[in-house]
Every structure is written in structure tokens, then in C-alpha cells.
Amino acid sequence: MREELLALAKLAEMDDSARDIDAELKQIPQSLEELRDSVQTLETMLAQERQQLAEAEELKVQQGAELKERNEGLQRARKKIAQASSIREADAAEREVEANRRAMREREEELGRIGQAIEAKTASLAEREKDFDEAKGVLQSNEESSKARIAELEEQRGQLLNGRDELAAKVPKPIVKRYERLKAGITNAVLIIKDGNCPGCRMALPPQLTIELQRANELHQCPHCRRIIIHKNVID
Numbered sequence: 723m724r725e726e727l728l729a730l731a732k733l734a735e736m737d738d739s740a741r742d743i744d745a746e747l748k749q750i751p752q753s754l755e756e757l758r759d760s761v762q763t764l765e766t767m768l769a770q771e772r773q774q775l776a777e778a779e780e781l782k783v784q785q786g787a788e789l790k791e792r793n794e795g796l797q798r799a800r801k802k803i804a805q806a807s808s809i810r811e812a813d814a815a816e817r818e819v820e821a822n823r824r825a826m827r828e829r830e831e832e833l834g835r836i837g838q839a840i841e842a843k844t845a846s847l848a849e850r851e852k853d854f855d856e857a858k859g860v861l862q863s864n865e866e867s868s869k870a871r872i873a874e875l876e877e878q879r880g881q882l883l884n885g886r887d888e889l890a891a892k893v894p895k896p897i898v899k900r901y902e903r904l905k906a907g908i909t910n911a912v913l914i915i916k917d918g919n920c921p922g923c924r925m926a927l928p929p930q931l932t933i934e935l936q937r938a939n940e941l942h943q944c945p946h947c948r949r950i951i952i953h954k955n956v957i958d
């Protein structure tokens with residue numbers, strides 16, 4: 723078992739040396755995804771604001787048309803006053819003039835409010851477009867630099883893990899599997915024991931286990947933290 727444990731210890735050491743690289747390789751796509759999400763959010767907000775602006779402009783046209791109509795009504799009513807043949811007719815035409823004037827004032831006020839809303843919306847839209855362009859730029863440059871960084875990391879990883887397959891082949895498959903499972907959930911899945919303590923969890927190991935570790939007849943795990951433990955005498 724000694725040879726196998728030695729190979730496992732080397733394998734774990736190799737994997738540990740690539741741990742930071744693995745973490746970075748995992749983290750890069752996550753950061754990119756977050757950036758893409760925020761660009762997407764900005765794009766959605768931009769589309770909403772454009773829609774709101776279009777609606778306000780449509781409303782402006784509508785109110786403008788109504789204002790024009792009321793103005794024409796006012797002119798017609800004024801003519802009626804001039805041509806009235808009785809006081810009753812003149813009074814009715816006068817009321818028509820007033821009604822049109824009131825409606826025109828309301829339309830004008832409404833147009834003023836719409837104009838302000840359009841102005842505010844146009845300003846915030848410009849701001850939003852700037853944010854969106856900036857975010858797109860950041861995303862693009864991040865995508866490029868990430869690509870370069872990934873290539874660099876992959877190369878480093880390849881160098882660090884050069885010969886890993888050959889080492890893994892020296893370790894019995896069930897042990898490799900057990901190691902891989904442990905490694906997925908814990909750092910330093912294989913530890914070298916130098917005294918009576920587990921360097922992973924700092925707990926004291928049973929004396930009998932320390933003796934068995936030195937015999938190296940089988941694979942042992944720390945009874946407290948489950949890490950695979952190998953005595954330093956076995957690998958020296």
C-alpha cells in the first residue's frame with residue numbers, strides 16, 4: 723500500500739498547487755455572468771423608458787389636436803355671436819365661447835405638464851443610455867481580458883498537473899474516487915501526519931491509529947474531519 727499512498731500524496735500535492743487556479747477558473751465565468759445580467763437589466767430599463775417617452779409624445783400630439791379643435795370651435799362660436807339675431811342666440815354662443823376657452827386652458831395646462839414630463843424623460847433616457855454604453859464597454863473589455871486570463875490559467879494548470887494521469891493510475895480506483903469526493907467538499911483532502919495530531923482539524927488522533935498509519939497497510943481517514951491521512955514516514 724506504501725507505493726499507492728505515496729502516489730496519492732503526490733497527486734494531492736499536485737492538485738493543491740492548482741487549487742487557486744481552479745478557483746479563479748470557476749470564478750471568472752461567474753463574474754462575467756453577473757456583468758451580463760446587469761447589462762441586460764439596463765437594456766430592459768432603457769427599452770421601458772423609450773416606450774414611456776413614445777407614449778408621452780403620442781399624448782402630446784393628441785392633446786395638440788384637441789387644442790386645435792377647441793380653437794376652431796372658439797372661432798365658430800365667436801362668429802355665432804356676431805351673427806346672433808336674438809339675445810338668446812347671443813347668450814348661447816357666449817356660453818360656447820366660454821366652454822371652448824375653458825377646454826383650451828385645460829389642454830394647454832395638460833400640454834405643459836406633458837412637455838415637462840417629456841423633458842425629464844429625455845434627460846433620464848440620455849443618462850440611462852450613457853450607463854448602458856458604459857456597462858457594455860466594461861462587459862466587452864472584461865470578456866476580452868477574461869479570455870486571455872483563462873488561456874493563461876489553463877496553460878499554468880496544464881504545467882502544474884503535468885503527469886497527473888500517470889500518478890492517478892498508480893492509485894487504486896476506489897481510493898481515487900474517495901479522494902475526489904472528499905476534495906470536492908473540503909480543502910487539503912489528503913494530509914501528512916507528523917505527530918499525533920491531524921493538521922486539518924487539529925484534533926488528536928488515537929495512538930493506535932498513529933501506529934497503523936505508519937504500517938501503511940490500508941487507507942486511513944481522520945476520525946474527526948474525514949480527511950485522508952498518511953504518515954510522513956510512509957512517504958519519506
Ligand SMILES: [Zn+2]
Pocket residue numbers: 920921922923924925944945946947948949
Ligand atoms: Zn482531522
